[in-house]
Amino acid sequence: MVRTVVVGLDGSSESRAAAEWAAREAKLRGLPLKIVHVWEPVPEPMAQAPLLGAETQAHWTARVPREAAEGIRLRHAGVEVTTEQRTGGAADALTEAAADAELLVLGSRGLSGVGGFMVGSVGLSVVAHAERPVVLVRPGEQAADEHEADPAGVPSAATPYRPVVLGLDAMSPDDSVIEFAFEEAARRETGLRVIHGWNLPPYYVYGLAADPQFHDEIARQQAAVLAEAVQPWRKKYPNVEVTEQTPSGSPGIRLVDASREASLVVVGRRIRRSPLGAHIGPVTHAVLHHATAPVAVVAHN
Template identity: 65%
Template sequence: MPRTVTVGLDGSPESRAAAEWAAREAGLLGLPLKLVHVREPAPEPVAQVPLLDAGAFRHRGATGAPPARGPERVAREAAEGIRLRHPGLDVTTEQPAGRPSEVLARAAGDAELLVLGSRGLGGLGGFLVGSVGLSVVAHAERPVVLVRAAEQAPDEHEADPAGVPSAGTPFRPVVLGLDIEDPHEELIGFAFAAARRRGTSLRVVHGWNPPASSVHALSTVPGLCQSLALRESARLTEVLRPWRRKFADVEAAEESSYGTVAGHLVDASREASLVVVGRRIRRSPLGAHIGPVAHAVLHHAAAPVAVVPHA
């Protein structure tokens, strides 16, 4: 059974932007698109209150907010619109019941990737990632992409990070955050493949800090900082060498910079179509541990963010 590109849908502008992004991605991958609208039962005491409209509480969207329309109608209208804008794309819908974070994490297991919407922070840029999104990212064992609703429609001649105005709009580069101390094939391969199918370049960003024993020496030993920078750059080149051969058609630029990689990735996201970061898989059902770099990028990046789990 082929995998799908799956979207968590609740009728909000954020989830609609996620669905549009996912539709374009499904077209690039040649996979079906599945829209999942989760119906969340109300807490039992609330459902038993006779003076309240229990139906409004029994069916909540993936963000936990009661939708203005029923889940069947939300999913049907979204699917119809996507079919019109993406002719030939196989689009299906599901309305499972349960807690959104648990249902969506399970849905990710059968998907090539799961796509969720995140609220924009207005003029500050970046994402507002709710508890559902963080929980899904932390527990899904397939890549999860967070997409922000566009604050305004870009010019039709400009690249569009979310893919909303036109499926023919060209893509900006893909940005990969890479830890060369612990590089993972799943993460690097995902980023190179994403750049290839977009027909764009890959920008690999690595951040480094000197060993604790060398911090004081940086200001007293001439040329030490430059020497460390050259060493880190050479290590990054070596890590990427086999991937450049495997994806010879992808132009890859390397950036090895002093400092925390999260800040460099947030800066790079302003000119990116997608930012790719990794997350170590943890089997514990408790907590939403995604790592400091992924957490910072999810909250502050100006482009969609793909979180790729790895062992």
């Protein structure tokens, strides 16, 4: 079965930006694009209202994905585009749609006046439960996030893609997260910036105060750990230029800073099938809310 790139569309500017990003990604991968529109039934009293009758609802729910598909076919020649209508809760429907997808793309609102995501409950729920990669995109990034600007400040397909950034826990690296990031960089023919942030454990603080070289020694150890984790992938992807960085401090903050010059930020999420519910981890949570580039969350065991 050929997997597809799936995008959730509700007609908002956020979801339209996600659809444009998903179309470009589908073309890079040589895969079909599926536009999924979820209709959440309104309560019965509202459904009987003159402007919200069954015919009106059917008209609008069919029109949104149809018009989006027509526009994408015109702007992204060669991409096979299909549409699918689902009924029910948006988070559950999109999580189900992701199960058979190569990856799922969703829109996310930008914070007013501040660079960053404001991830809603639907996006967070899908990210926390989907076991396929999920990419979140916000409006305004469908061009500038992908290519460097020309001298006039206009993003151009003729200029190189910005680097892909990978946030990696080098102490427990997961192959699926690393491979996803290398593949994305290879498709874009751009570099990969691998960031392993770290903090000194509290009980080391006193040792650091007593020995000014203590911090440097720990930094060298962290750099060696990252180099060992990345080395096999350097050999597998010799054409990808890799930069390794092991800054001290909050990993989330370091990745958010790096996102300003990235085409895509890749982070992992450990799958936890627990009755207490899923969660996405503090670093991934911070990146989702504040990164200024699209963010790919790759679930792994």
